[in-house]
Amino acid sequence: MQVARTREELWSFTRPWRREHLRVALVPTMGNLHEGHLALVKAAGGQADRVVTSIFVNPTQFGAGEDFDAYPRTLDADRRKLAETGCDLAFVPDLQTMYPGGLDDVVRLRAAPSLANILEGEFRPGHFDGVVTVVARLFNLVGPDLAVFGEKDFQQLLVIRRLVEDLGYPLQVLAVPTVRGHGGVALSSRNAYLDEVELAEAGYLNVVLREAAEKLASGAADRAAVEREGRQRLEGAGLRVDYVAVRRAADLAVPAADDPAVRILAAAWCGSTRLIDNLPVSHD
Numbered sequence: 001m002q003v004a005r006t007r008e009e010l011w012s013f014t015r016p017w018r019r020e021h022l023r024v025a026l027v028p029t030m031g032n033l034h035e036g037h038l039a040l041v042k043a044a045g046g047q048a049d050r051v052v053t054s055i056f057v058n059p060t061q062f063g064a065g066e067d068f069d070a071y072p073r074t075l076d077a078d079r080r081k082l083a084e085t086g087c088d089l090a091f092v093p094d095l096q097t098m099y100p101g102g103l104d105d106v107v108r109l110r111a112a113p114s115l116a117n118i119l120e121g122e123f124r125p126g127h128f129d130g131v132v133t134v135v136a137r138l139f140n141l142v143g144p145d146l147a148v149f150g151e152k153d154f155q156q157l158l159v160i161r162r163l164v165e166d167l168g169y170p171l172q173v174l175a176v177p178t179v180r181g182h183g184g185v186a187l188s189s190r191n192a193y194l195d196e197v198e199l200a201e202a203g204y205l206n207v208v209l210r211e212a213a214e215k216l217a218s219g220a221a222d223r224a225a226v227e228r229e230g231r232q233r234l235e236g237a238g239l240r241v242d243y244v245a246v247r248r249a250a251d252l253a254v255p256a257a258d259d260p261a262v263r264i265l266a267a268a269w270c271g272s273t274r275l276i277d278n279l280p281v282s283h284d
Ligand code: PAF
Pocket: 028, 029, 030, 056, 058, 061, 131, 134, 135, 153, 156
């Protein structure tokens, strides 16, 4: 596997690929790679001739008081894992490469408000603006035909689909189902912050969502009751809940009774770690 740190190094690999009409996939990450990320890389490899994985802890998507400084940075291990998973190129830019104007004087994008200001956006204002700002830069630098994102960050996936649609990027977005570890916990780099007791609590998030999704799907309870009960159960297990929400999968609006695809999403704190998870209630 090759590594590129600058735009010029990146283009020295991607330009020849493009001349050969190879299909290029991009897997954007913030590093500290786990099996969830590697599933994205594998999915990318299944649909493209070359896979680029970017590793950049993006400051513009972290709010004040969030964990930007503490975010785990494990570049050597990440490189090994990527090489073993069939990634062709790791793009590891520094701040100057991604934000040449510096953070104070730089072009920023604003994510579609109807998607970006609800749920995660309500609790992390500006988060998705930072995400679309960095992802657009990565799209421009790498020029992928395919970009791969995890369903674990379901709202982010929809925000990025809108970015692609609204700015007319000529690329396909591929969504990969969430990879879960012991006790059904959705794999996340932030799980590294959890101690053993908190990891068990984190598993409860998945249990509650799964049971809630089953209840809704069987018609045993309505949306509001499921959201209320989910919140109560999580709080009862010691988690501090930001939201439990049943939403239309296409745009995260409150679903109508006959909406074909519905998702249940939640965010909750395990001690000082904020976790998110989501599950499909029904598919198209
Ligand atoms: O999902 C992530 O890890 C990040 O939000 C992303 C898409 C790499 C942008 O920094």
